[in-house]
Amino acid sequence: MMQAAFSHVRPKACCFRAALDRSATFCDECGQPILRCMASEECGGLLDEDGRCPVCVAPELSIDAGAVSSVKVGGALSIPLLITNTSAVGRPLFIKEMWVKAPDKALTPVDLAFQRLASGAVAEVSVSTGALPTAGVHRIEVIFIAATRYLWREECYAFSASFAVDVEAESAGSIVQNINVSADQIGAGMTIYNPTRMQREKADAPARRAEPIVLTLQRADSFERQEGYRGYESGIAVPRSVALAWAGFDHGQVPPDGPIRTQTGVLSFGRASNAAHSGMNDVRLVISGPDGTDEDASVHISRRHFLLYVENDRLMLRVESQNGLSVNGDPLRRGETAILKDGDVIAPLVRRPDAISLQVSFDVPADEVGQVVLRRRIGTGRR
């Protein structure tokens, strides 16, 4: 039962070496993009293949010592669990929800009295199996959502673990027995009714765990998508390494095609000049045509208008402009975020949505988006 708490594919050592150069966006050894954790300023971690930062998100689930693991048919077990945040860099972990699932039963939510788990902290949770009506060995599954937060961003991950409980059948010894013995020496028949069989009682002592058992945690990726914690309702996901392709922009206004290369994983869009011209933005957003930039029209675009990033396997947008913007005609105010889907149209200018817009389109080879194309359209509203 004792196994490593995690089975995951860690980033390669060469990538960690390359990531020491903060300006590097690709590993100079293996050529893979360096996908830094959103909190890499604090943790210095790289995302593994599942899109999880193993430094920030390192929960450990164990069954506490002394837990009872067997029960009679019809009985219920209450299992004490320990959740530990084993993050070595002091990053807190947030346990958002937890469920327990017994065979042939629906998920049952577990009441959590806490959410924030500081680095190294251990929280105790008790999960109840409910009545177990059939005998045999049953697997009880525990699923929980662990989140890591950085600034306004939050990445949620579902983990599942399971353990076996032994449900014993009612033994024959517990059937009421009446013994009739005749004895004329005593001059009496002797009836003994409802005796308690002592030899049975030895087995009645429930099995107990002598020491905590660390459970193997499995990323519950399908659960994450089904329950809407990660990815889209349609079942697709935008991985952090998704390639962005730019269309309809002027030369020098956008970064090269490919994955988001900024250290925080956030691309900023706005009127101010972009990084290529030592500016504050990654993508310069102006209303321009073949005859140059329309400065008058562009002035309504904020210097930093919105941010684009991948969070929880979704392409996200966060409004930075005082004037807000609209996505598919729905206005959004500053600080609000929206999930961008295939076909969404971002209109930075709410009053003149046609003047400039960005169309989002997903290229989905399987259930993961391989490429996101962002196409700038300069509309008829242009003066």
Next chain:
Amino acid sequence: MSSEPISLSDPRMIAEFLRQSEFKSFFEKRFAVPPDYAALLFKNGQLIDAYKGGHFSVGGLVNQLKGLVGGSTHVGMMIADLKPFSVSTPLKALSKDKVEIAGAATLELQVDPEKPSNILGMMHGINRGPHKDEMPGRKALSKDDVLNRIRPHLTDRVFEEAIGRVNAAEIRGDRGLQDKIQADIMTEVERICGDIGLLVRAVSVEWAVNSEEVAEMQIAEARREQDRMDFRLEMIRREVERESEGTEIIIKSELDTAKLQNASEDELRMMALNSEVQFLDAREEAKRRQELEALDHEIRSLEVERDAAFKNQIATAKNDVDLAEIQKRRSQVDADIAMIQQKQADAMRKSGAFTELEITTAVQKQQADHLARLQQLDIQMQNAEADVAVKMAKAQNDHEIAKIMAEGNKKTNEIAAFRNMTPEQIMAINAGLSSDVATVLAEQARARGQSSAETMQAMRDMVEAATAAQIRSEEQARAMFKMGMDGAVGVAAGAGGGHAPAPSSAGAASEAPATVECPKCETVNAAKAKYCKQCGHKLRT
């Protein structure tokens, strides 16, 4: 119909067969065995089953008739108490330091409730009472029977062995020892009667006071007594001190008591007045005396201090001038001290608190002390002078020796240096040139000459020239040969006689570049990079 509870006939019992007579009656009877008792049911002498508690319905005419139909069967029942019970046994053993340890071990025992039928095993061999007639049909097991059965196994195997490991003084409060005894007893009982259903729940040992502890207690008591005595002594001493301060005056008045008896009233009055004056005078005098004594003490300590300072200075004085200086200062201080002493003597005289004899003695003592110290200082001074002389002589000797050694070392070094030199170099050095110049000459000679004979000849020529030109350093030597050097070296290199210097302009062209520029995004990458760190473009195949 209510059930009649069955229990053991005596609290000292733990198991007992029920008498059949109790079951016999015309009407049906009901019995209840409580749940903390085991009931063992026998049929025709064979154990049928064991129950923890139960209700029994016995007797009655109907059942009797049933019995007639079913045939004759003998039914018996035994009950056993399943509750833990406590037995105590004395123990005696020798500790590690061979002190007899006595105590009482209390064992919490229990009939194994999981194997109640095994109680029968314990019944085996139990004496069921001396007079069978008194207990017809009864067979019982008492708590003492159980203890007697296990006790012989505990004395040497457990108590002697465990107690023999510790000293008598350390036994009390040693929980580790208690735990060990408990564990050993449990193992032992498991070994002896685990199969026959006896469990040891807990064991504790109470220790009697052993002789070692008695001795310690006595020592502690004696120490406390000593402390009490010391305290009292100190109190008395202080009391005496306080009293002695006032005694002087008391004695004075006591001396007068003889006179008092024969004195008239006027005389008495006079005496009273006098004694009062005397009393006051005495107090005054005592006070002055104390003050002067304190002053005397100060003078002494001053003297001792100065003395020590001088001693120190003499010891560290480096030369005669220092010593003379110290001598001078000392005589000054001597004069000062003599003056202070004179003043002190005058003050003592003036105070009237001291007798002339006391003063003379004090002055003499002071002078004697002072003289003694002066003499000591003189001796030290002389010693110091002698020391300085010796030191100087030694320094001179050392200097001489060092000179000789340096000379010797020089020779040795030369010899050692020659060992690694070529004959040409030695020749040059012997010719009076420095070893650096010699090295240059030697390499020049080798460069020019082809055979060793030619080399030697060339060397000779050069040494001659160098000596004549008074060449002193390596630079000069090189400068001297600079004109024809390149040619000579070239020839020598061709002949395999030396190393050609590297061409001075060859540096930059042959060095590998440290960075490489990405052809796609123009980022500068480390030369070893396989991919561009900015765009991931493949830099090398």
